[in-house]
Amino acid sequence: MDLFEYQGKQYFARYDIPVPTGDTATTVDQAVALADKIGYPVVIKAQVQVGGRGKAGGIKLASNAEEARFHATNILGMDIKGHIVRLVWIESASDIEEEYYVSFTLDRSKKQFLGMLSAEGGVEIETVAETNPDAIAFLDINPVDGLTAEAARAWVERANLNPIAVDQTVALVQKLYNAFNAGDADLVEVNPLILSKDGRVYALDAKVSLDDSAAARHPEWEAFRSVSVEAGDEREILAREKGLQYIGLSGSVGIIANGAGLAMSTLDTVQQVGGSAANFLDIGGGANAEVVTNALTVINTDENVKAILINIFGGITRGDEVARGIVQAVQNVNLRAPLIIRIDGTNAVEGRAILKQHESDRVINEETMLSAARRAVAIAEGK
Ligand code: GDP
Ligand code: MN
Numbered sequence: 001m002d003l004f005e006y007q008g009k010q011y012f013a014r015y016d017i018p019v020p021t022g023d024t025a026t027t028v029d030q031a032v033a034l035a036d037k038i039g040y041p042v043v044i045k046a047q048v049q050v051g052g053r054g055k056a057g058g059i060k061l062a063s064n065a066e067e068a069r070f071h072a073t074n075i076l077g078m079d080i081k082g083h084i085v086r087l088v089w090i091e092s093a094s095d096i097e098e099e100y101y102v103s104f105t106l107d108r109s110k111k112q113f114l115g116m117l118s119a120e121g122g123v124e125i126e127t128v129a130e131t132n133p134d135a136i137a138f139l140d141i142n143p144v145d146g147l148t149a150e151a152a153r154a155w156v157e158r159a160n161l162n163p164i165a166v167d168q169t170v171a172l173v174q175k176l177y178n179a180f181n182a183g184d185a186d187l188v189e190v191n192p193l194i195l196s197k198d199g200r201v202y203a204l205d206a207k208v209s210l211d212d213s214a215a216a217r218h219p220e221w222e223a224f225r226s227v228s229v230e231a232g233d234e235r236e237i238l239a240r241e242k243g244l245q246y247i248g249l250s251g252s253v254g255i256i257a258n259g260a261g262l263a264m265s266t267l268d269t270v271q272q273v274g275g276s277a278a279n280f281l282d283i284g285g286g287a288n289a290e291v292v293t294n295a296l297t298v299i300n301t302d303e304n305v306k307a308i309l310i311n312i313f314g315g316i317t318r319g320d321e322v323a324r325g326i327v328q329a330v331q332n333v334n335l336r337a338p339l340i341i342r343i344d345g346t347n348a349v350e351g352r353a354i355l356k357q358h359e360s361d362r363v364i365n366e367e368t369m370l371s372a373a374r375r376a377v378a379i380a381e382g383k
Helices: 005-014 028-038 065-075 125-131 149-158 163-181 212-217 219-230 234-241 260-272 289-300 319-332 348-357 369-380
Strands: 022-025 042-046 059-062 088-092 096-107 112-118 136-141 185-196 201-203 207-210 245-248 253-257 279-282 307-314 339-345 363-365
Touching (some): 005 022, 005 088, 005 163, 005 207, 022 028, 028 065, 112 149, 112 163, 125 136, 136 149, 234 245, 253 260, 253 289, 253 369, 260 279, 260 369, 279 289, 289 307, 289 319, 319 339, 348 363
Parallel strands (some): 253 279, 307 339
Antiparallel strands (some): 042 088, 096 112, 096 185, 112 136
């Protein structure tokens, strides 16, 4: 799960990483009242999960209420690379002396963590890596050893920061590592980490991606989630509420499959036979009537859907159970489009037999993934 900047700052604050204090606003009046309360000058920052907000005009300094109103009016509702700004974060403006970069992430090839620290922050790290790779101090971290105080200091010293910033940065990177490792994040990135004119080092921006596989350990993440999806696709919000792995797309064939790999293959097959998928939806293992009903309910909200392709390969999931689920679901949900069903694997024969009893022009059995995809696309295209 990717966090918005303001959530990232809240997250950092829990790990004692210094961040500017601020708050969020969703309307212009709220933004101005908040800016008044914080005291000028303030920075108004668009909250969208995409980089380069500054360049796009989504980050503005306001010296008084009039400017705050002007910028908040412009930024709220702004389209930044396809993301509409619904929320702004407002904080007290910083007097910047220098801008740095620091991040921790997983280096999959080395099976270790990777730290990156640079005195050249505020620009994209990819650009620094291309134009001046020596300006980045890399650090391999063995997850078993963690980041020791000594290693942190040696690393910071390699990065050639302003000497005034060194001690504070050594302390900060250790806290940031803790936020990354103990916090169960896949990525923490601070760009820029700043040295202010009055000699303080703190995180001016925050990019945090949490490891969804660790969500069970972090009930406190729910607060992040409810907001993150609020701004998203309506179908995805409903799917999230129902605990489904769903991604909305723009085609006409609704897809339900068990397992992410099979779901992807199903999308490819639909594409290959000349159709287009309306979604990705993985109902996972052990799909029962409730899960199938939930899946069909979500797909049913999609007005573009003209055919629904259900592709199940039984492993732990049994074909007969899925078939019973489909039959029940069809009775529960008033479907907008016909179902084309392919069941294979464990208890496929029993599953097909159950579907056979309920076969109609709305419930269609196909034996292979390819024939099912062809049938679904033909129906979706009105052929
Ligand atoms: P991004 O463009 O989405 O990465 O947003 P950032 O939060 O990194 O802000 C981009 C740039 O805006 C920073 O690198 C700073 O140069 C500038 N900026 C952000 N906040 C302040 C501030 O409080 N004061 C000043 N002077 N500049 C700021
Ligand atoms: Mn940034």
